[in-house]
Amino acid sequence: MRFTDQLWQQIKPIYEAILAHGFVRDLGAGTLPATHFQYYIQQDALYLTDFSRALAQLAVKADTPADILLLTQFAENAIRVERVLHETYFSLYAIQPDTRKKPACFAYTQFLLATASVQSLAVGAAAVLPCFWIYREVGKHIYAHAARQNPYQAWIDTYAGEAFDEVVTQMLDLTDRLASEASPAEREKMAEAFQTSSRLEWLFWNDAYTLNQWPV
Template identity: 50%
Template sequence: MKFTDHLWNEALPIYNKIQDHPFNQEMMAGTLPVEKFKFYIYQDSLYLAEFAKALATAGTKAATSKELLDFLQFAQNAIIVERILHESYFKEYVIDFDGGKAPGCFAYTNYLLSTAAFESYEVSVAALLPCFWIYKKIGDYIYANQASPNPYQNWIDAYAGEEFAASVEKALSICNNLADQASKTVKDKMMEAYLMASKLEYVFWDSAYKLEKWSV
């Protein structure tokens, strides 16, 4: 088995909770309340800006110029998607929130940024992987089972598309290559980081569904 197969199997209960979450089930059915989607899109725009920084930071630790370029490309793509959100969804749904990060977004982005800054390259890659892989899996699942017509079709198409799939495969390949050369101690830390980031993926979806706000 590839190392990423072990990651997936260990985190499968978390993924199943994400897949079954009302946010994704209602998006699939086309019944997700628009206010929850707007909240999600706003938080996602904030998330992607920080995700891009974490990707670029992790890339500076790469052992090869090729992988550095891969991570800089990942970062660039995240920024492009963030811009697209502003130019399309923000106008279409009249999103003008200015409240900053909700607790779920704050927790997730700070985890990724701190991991990219202070952990090894291997651990950083593992922590960043769920955002690629889980989004692709969720996108494919919703695409295959969605109600039609669906008001969220553009979002569904973006994450079920071939271009995003290519990035996911590249990230998986990098993670597997690193694990092949890593000690058991490092692989254990990679697993821990992957699981934590997967939990925070769930927290992000849940935060959007609950329109989460700071209690103080």
């Protein structure tokens, strides 16, 4: 069993909770209120900017030109997706940009940036992996079960497509290779980081579903 397969087994209850979450369920059914989707896209745009920064930090830590190039491309792609959100989805779904991170987005991005900064490349890779992997699986799940004439079909198609699937496969291969070179203690840290990010993925969906705001 690959190391990433072990990671997935570890977070299977979290992933199942994500699939059962009202946001994901209603998004697939096409019944998610527009205000909730707008909140989500606003926060996702803010998230992707810091996600790109975390990937760029990992690229600096990479030892080989191939890994530097791969992680740099991932960082660039995150910014490209963020621009697509602004240029396409913001207009398509009548969304106004937001400049303030809500609680889950703030917690998630700070965790990724801190992990990429102070932990090893292997641990950092495990921390960013859920954003790749869980989104692919959720995207495929929603695509397979989405209602016809779904108002959010443009978003669904992005994460269920072949291009994104290939990117996720590359990230999985990188994480497995780094794990094979890591010590048992480092692999334990990788598993912990992967689990934390997976939990934060659930919180990100949940914030959008509840329209969560800072209490004060």
